[in-house]
Amino acid sequence: MKLTEKKRKDILDAAIEEFREQGFPAARVNRIAELAGVSKRTLYKHFESKELLFQAITDILLEQIAAAPKLSYRPDAPLRDQLVAAVRDYVSHLNGEHYMGLNRLVMSELLRDQDLARAFLSKAAMQDGPIKALISGAMQAGALRQADPGFAAGQLLSMVKHFLVWPLFLMGAKAELDNDTVITDCVDMFLAFYGTER
Known part of the structure; x- marks a missing residue:
């Protein structure tokens, strides 16, 4: 270096x-x-300026999100297993000490400064998350019904984050829930709505 x-x-x-x-x-x-x-x-x-320094920190957070490997739907493996593994990795990444601390830092300032929040969310919206890519592939293959993949991924991840990410983010303590049970329940609810196999 x-x-x-x-x-x-x-x-x-x-x-x-x-x-x-x-x-x-x-x-x-x-x-x-x-x-x-x-x-x-x-x-x-x-x-x-201090503002440009902070923007560089928000870019680090976005780079960490973008660095997550993209996932492709594999028709030879059960979709449920693929989604459970992907969501498990996602939660593990979000709850990692470094990412969580950086996320808290950035989010606290975004709540204070709406212009900065708009700029950050605009950059974040251009990123194609790994779970969105997996869901998009499954929709293209007919394993999930057609919908907006980003919206569908947001629904799944919002359910999971409600139980497994936000308590740690806001209160510094994990919810007293079994991660795997929450993840599989949320994936099953998602598949009950979007799945094509009945």
Whole structure:
């Protein structure tokens, strides 16, 4: 890693720490530079403002979402098993400590700044999530009835996140539920509505 890349990464890591501890409005650029071990001038060379630094952090979150491997529907395997495995991986990723912390940081600022929220959600909408791709493939193959794959994926994931992600995100504690039971129940409900096999 080049020195400039390392400094940029150090600045982003320090900004994440400062934003988590202080919140975006109270975060101080001097403190970020100090935590990163760089001068304020070096920080501003990489990021012209605190707002641009925060946008870079939102881009990291979006990159982590985009980095999830795309899933293809496999007609040789039961769709239910494919969906259960995909949703299990998705929940595990969302509930990971690094992702959860970054997500909390970004979401708290998006709630405060609607312009930033619109820009973030616009970028996020352009991403094709792995479960949407799996559902789209299953619809094309006739294993699921035709519908908007993004809307259908949103329905499935909203059910699952209600029980397995939001309690951890909001309260820092997992719901006292068995993950696999919740996931399989939600997949079964999804298939009861969208499945073509009756």
